Amino acid sequence: MKRAFTHPLLISVLVAVGLYVVFAHVINPPIPSSLLMRYMIFSIIGILMVGTFNDKGAKRLAEPIVNVMGNPRFKVLKYVSLAAVMAVTSLVTYHQVKPDLSSPVELRTVHPAPPSSLRVYGKTYNLLRLENPLRKQAAKGSDEFSALVKDGGELYYKNCIYCHGDMLDGQGHFGQSFDPRPANFQDVGTIAQLQESYLFWRITTGGPGLPREGAPWRSAMPVWHEMLSEDQVWKIILFLYDYTGHVPRSWELEQKSAEEANATDAKPVVDKTAALSDEAVMEIYQNRCAHCHGEEGDGNGPAAQFMYPLPRDFTMGVFKYKSTHADDEFPSDADLRQTIMEGLSDTSMPPWKSILSDREVDGLINLIKKFGYWDEEELTPRPIEQGTKVPTSPESVARGKVSFIKTCEQCHGAEGRGNVTSGKVLKDDAGNRIWPRNLTRPSTWRATLTVDDVFNRLSTGIRSTPMPEHTTTIKEDVRWDIANYVMTLRANSTPLAEGDTVVRGKRIDGDLPTSLDDPVWDSAPPITFSLAPNIIKEPRLFFSLNNRITARALFNATDMAMRLEVDDRTYSVPGAALEKQYRIEGIEPTRDAVAVQFPTVVPKGSQKPWFRHGDPKNSVNMWYWRAPSQEPEAPEQVMVLDASGPDNPPRPRADDGGVGAQGAWKDGQWRVMFKRTLATDGEVDTQFAAGHYIPIAFGNWDGVSGEAGSRHTFTSWYWLLLEPEAEPFKLYGMTTGSGLFVGALFLLFARRQRRHFS
Numbered sequence: 001m002k003r004a005f006t007h008p009l010l011i012s013v014l015v016a017v018g019l020y021v022v023f024a025h026v027i028n029p030p031i032p033s034s035l036l037m038r039y040m041i042f043s044i045i046g047i048l049m050v051g052t053f054n055d056k057g058a059k060r061l062a063e064p065i066v067n068v069m070g071n072p073r074f075k076v077l078k079y080v081s082l083a084a085v086m087a088v089t090s091l092v093t094y095h096q097v098k099p100d101l102s103s104p105v106e107l108r109t110v111h112p113a114p115p116s117s118l119r120v121y122g123k124t125y126n127l128l129r130l131e132n133p134l135r136k137q138a139a140k141g142s143d144e145f146s147a148l149v150k151d152g153g154e155l156y157y158k159n160c161i162y163c164h165g166d167m168l169d170g171q172g173h174f175g176q177s178f179d180p181r182p183a184n185f186q187d188v189g190t191i192a193q194l195q196e197s198y199l200f201w202r203i204t205t206g207g208p209g210l211p212r213e214g215a216p217w218r219s220a221m222p223v224w225h226e227m228l229s230e231d232q233v234w235k236i237i238l239f240l241y242d243y244t245g246h247v248p249r250s251w252e253l254e255q256k257s258a259e260e261a262n263a264t265d266a267k268p269v270v271d272k273t274a275a276l277s278d279e280a281v282m283e284i285y286q287n288r289c290a291h292c293h294g295e296e297g298d299g300n301g302p303a304a305q306f307m308y309p310l311p312r313d314f315t316m317g318v319f320k321y322k323s324t325h326a327d328d329e330f331p332s333d334a335d336l337r338q339t340i341m342e343g344l345s346d347t348s349m350p351p352w353k354s355i356l357s358d359r360e361v362d363g364l365i366n367l368i369k370k371f372g373y374w375d376e377e378e379l380t381p382r383p384i385e386q387g388t389k390v391p392t393s394p395e396s397v398a399r400g401k402v403s404f405i406k407t408c409e410q411c412h413g414a415e416g417r418g419n420v421t422s423g424k425v426l427k428d429d430a431g432n433r434i435w436p437r438n439l440t441r442p443s444t445w446r447a448t449l450t451v452d453d454v455f456n457r458l459s460t461g462i463r464s465t466p467m468p469e470h471t472t473t474i475k476e477d478v479r480w481d482i483a484n485y486v487m488t489l490r491a492n493s494t495p496l497a498e499g500d501t502v503v504r505g506k507r508i509d510g511d512l513p514t515s516l517d518d519p520v521w522d523s524a525p526p527i528t529f530s531l532a533p534n535i536i537k538e539p540r541l542f543f544s545l546n547n548r549i550t551a552r553a554l555f556n557a558t559d560m561a562m563r564l565e566v567d568d569r570t571y572s573v574p575g576a577a578l579e580k581q582y583r584i585e586g587i588e589p590t591r592d593a594v595a596v597q598f599p600t601v602v603p604k605g606s607q608k609p610w611f612r613h614g615d616p617k618n619s620v621n622m623w624y625w626r627a628p629s630q631e632p633e634a635p636e637q638v639m640v641l642d643a644s645g646p647d648n649p650p651r652p653r654a655d656d657g658g659v660g661a662q663g664a665w666k667d668g669q670w671r672v673m674f675k676r677t678l679a680t681d682g683e684v685d686t687q688f689a690a691g692h693y694i695p696i697a698f699g700n701w702d703g704v705s706g707e708a709g710s711r712h713t714f715t716s717w718y719w720l721l722l723e724p725e726a727e728p729f730k731l732y733g734m735t736t737g738s739g740l741f742v743g744a745l746f747l748l749f750a751r752r753q754r755r756h757f758s
Helices: 008-026 033-051 055-070 072-097 133-137 143-159 196-205 230-244 258-265 278-288 333-342 358-371 394-407 451-460 476-492 519-523 577-582 728-757
Strands: 117-120 123-126 502-507 527-530 548-555 559-567 593-599 620-626 637-643 660-666 669-677 693-701 718-722
Touching (some): 033 055, 055 072, 072 728, 133 143, 196 230, 394 476, 502 527, 519 548, 548 693, 559 593, 620 669
Parallel strands (some): 502 548, 502 718
Antiparallel strands (some): 548 559, 593 620, 593 693, 620 637, 693 718
């Protein structure tokens, strides 16, 4: 038995299967099928080379195969093997011949080679010799150096946190909207491997300054020399290295003296079980938390003015998310720990569990209490009384829907998308405008994951917001029914695409739909992408209520149609009754709008125009739809615009370019349909053809926030693929033929091997 399990043929098969599983299902992002096949061919060749390294090994490897093929005792096994070989060959051929729907391979150099010189700020810099001048200005550890780092931190949190994150790990609030993802400065493979001059080049020139191998058409890195001074850039670089603890690389190898080495290597013994001193806790708070929550815990950190929701003001002693009884003023320590360690989704509050230790969190919890003057209060948190849990069932969900409409619809809307129907302007206790949760987007639920969490939220409310506690107004079993119903709302939207980048257009026979609600739209596979505010170029936008867009596409022999869906809590048709209800004081409303962007010339490879309005060598088309207006009166509008770079405004055409569009808003969602012929006579029009990958990007303008021009949300490039037409004869003919051919070779080889057993 042991000999069988250690046989080289079995080991070879297991290794090949293991490699396939790794290549096909473990590696992320997924490997395209064409590349996967090459990897497997090389792997099998390598396995065979190892297994047949000498004559003895080759003979033992081939022995079971020869036996099965020629030994009459294994006749049944021979024909089973014949069927298996023919089936596998046919299956492999089928996957090779069928239309490949995987998106093109897009390889990029993570750290492309910088140029030898750089010209910005009206000066030319020699990048081979350029050093951070601030390091010569102040010695590390000095008060002056600390002040420079602090300035750099404030600049980082005002400008960079949105992509690179509070923890500098590339997990910023809007980072998921871009591909490639923002750099993770905590990774030892990033800035720890780079000179400061490299960072100066990357920061000042941004995505457009990258060479071709760095994929400038994808990078969302702003051109910071347009918005930051030279001194500010160097301060940010200083902060990045100081915060992460990395040391910039240098051309010169520095030799440490024995005293320096001893001073560096001699680490004091630390008792990791002892509580931290007040000074140590305050140092952690100032380093990790003060940029948002303020040095005094009052929520007025340098980054706070650009955030929604605003960072918590600890001095008020009021906390939104708790698991304690509605009448209990404060959360439990476990609630605060949960927020610190796990973060709050859809906000700038990150999960600190990868950086902060338990005793550091304990110290921060005590400091938070001190900020609010409740650290010395004797508190005994009372858990929420859940009573007898009502199991999820169709009957419970039906009852919950009735109760939801009666109790929750006025704020959360009939479909749960957060569109207020009561006419009330909702504000928090500080007087800031606040918007109800979109219950169809579970990724935005904060501190709420399960049906028990929903029940608790209904029971204790959300302090400092209009969300009340319902223990005195709604019976316990009714709250369970509502919670069961709310959990079903999670299925009423398409989840955010993770790894998938393709809008797949469905081919249909006959006419394309003429209405937004035509049932044929349900046959088109939807895909949802994240929208990010324009934090790249002035005038910048730091927050928008609309952060998702869902696309579907249909086409026939002559035309293509696309329907876009944007969850929009507010109906921004200036002058309409609903618009006046939603209007924000001090902001002049604009008209809601959406846009789709394509390259003028569809690329044959992966190279694309820069995703923000293209570039001088690669122009783009934009299909733009805008909602109607009542004051002043104007109908909905569709335009085609041409653009060739972010420094020049898009140029509207005199006509509509053959593009038709219509839109409608209902229950907190805009649906907009574009339609155009696949091919046109226009030389600057994007031409569509089935089976080709066409770059596509999206934009959205939220009128209630006064978004207009470059102040709007958008996506980076994705792909549109119109389903290629199947060729049954080629697909099934080659599949069957390859199986029969290999089967014939198998039988011929078996006949020759049979002679050895005669």
